[in-house]
Amino acid sequence: MAFWIHAQFILIGVTTVLLGPLLPAIAQHWSMRDLQSGYFFPAQFSGNMLASLLSTRLLPRWGFARLCAAGMILLFLGLAILALGSRQVGLAGIFLNGLGMGLAIAASNLWAAESHPARRASALSLLNFSWGIGAVACPFLIATGLHFLPLTRLLPALAVFPLFFAIRFARLPVSSAIPSASTPEAEPSATLWKPTTFGILAALSFLYVGTETAVGGWIASYAEAFGKVSVGAAAMAPSAFWAGLLFGRGVAPQVLRRHREHTIFTLGLLTALIGTALVLTTHFVPFLLMGTALAGLGLAALYPIFLAVMTRELGAQSKRLAGFLFACGGMGAALIPFAVGAISSHTGSRREGLALVLVTMTVLLLMSIGLSQRLAFSAQETA
DSSP states (O other): OHHHHHHHHHHHHHHHHTHHHHHHHHHHHHTOOHHHHHTHHHHHHHHHHHHHHHHHHHHHHHHHHHHHHHHHHHHHHHHHHTTSSOHHHHHHHHHHHHHHHHHHHHHHHHHHHHHOGGGHHHHHHHHHHHHHHHHHHHHHHHHHHHHHSOHHHHHHHHTHHHHHHHHHHHTSOGGGSSOOOOOOSOOOGGGTTOHHHHHHHHHHHHHHHHHHHHHHHHHHHHHHHHHTOOHHHHHHTHHHHHHHHHHHHHHHHHHHTTSOHHHHHHHHHHHHHHHHHHHHHOOSHHHHHHHHHHHHHHHTTHHHHHHHHHHHHHGGGHHHHHHHHHHHHHHHHHHHHHHHHHHHHHHTOHHHHHTHHHHHHHHHHHHHHHTTTTSOOOOSOOO
């Protein structure tokens, strides 16, 4: 089960960030402005949000493997139709992508958290490291694919991969779908429905997922305008961001054994702020790529740490309640990148649109500083 979850997460990494490197090609395919391109983000992540809500009911009944199989089937359908019709068909396809990914992401992250209760942040970092492999590879795959195939043939070819995983997960025995590891940690069930704590977790999820998606989703379009480069070259620009994210998640398990989660969370946000500020102020392409990589590195450990905190706060009810918080992340991924596109269209400057993420990162940093004692951050993890 573990091998297939990690292998699936590589594919999810590809499809999650697919929209970013694909956006310049999609914009040309349907002759869209930035505001029209921005609608693809809410389409994808509203599907993600709906899937997260559905997972709260489906996961306790279906288990991890069957929910992953269902997610892969939806992802197959979405990729197959994405570029085969009008822009409205494309929006429907990207919605199905989000729906499929939402089911698989919720099941996979909760599987990792429940299978490794003593070192949740490390286990989630490793799982999301697999996601990062796909995210880094995606821009190269798209740039290479667009060189040899038209958009209308490239995306159906990619759809073969989620179909393979759907068949594989459907064949796993039901008994392997739910981990049986014991839980030595204390589970703070008293805060399950405490409005303040739940609201804080929801806000963190909304802001973090929206920020990461906005940077990864718009950096290719920003690079295209910034460097006057081709669509294919612009499609490769997000690799710097995802490479920084991948490296950070690769080293996070070791760092978390030596430093407190809250310390890593705060320092990560400071690094991401510095990197994003460099992206928005530099006039040199090498510095643009350096700032993008720094932003990815800074954000790397934040989501695994958030997921670890979330599962501690929700305790035994995580399968039932975590979907609501995943849905808040999906809402952030839908609205914040859309807002970047709207500001860009209104001002005529992608730099001003992308500056919105400086605001969201600053809010996250202030929340991190103020919430160090309120949430269930852990000290150093065990080996």
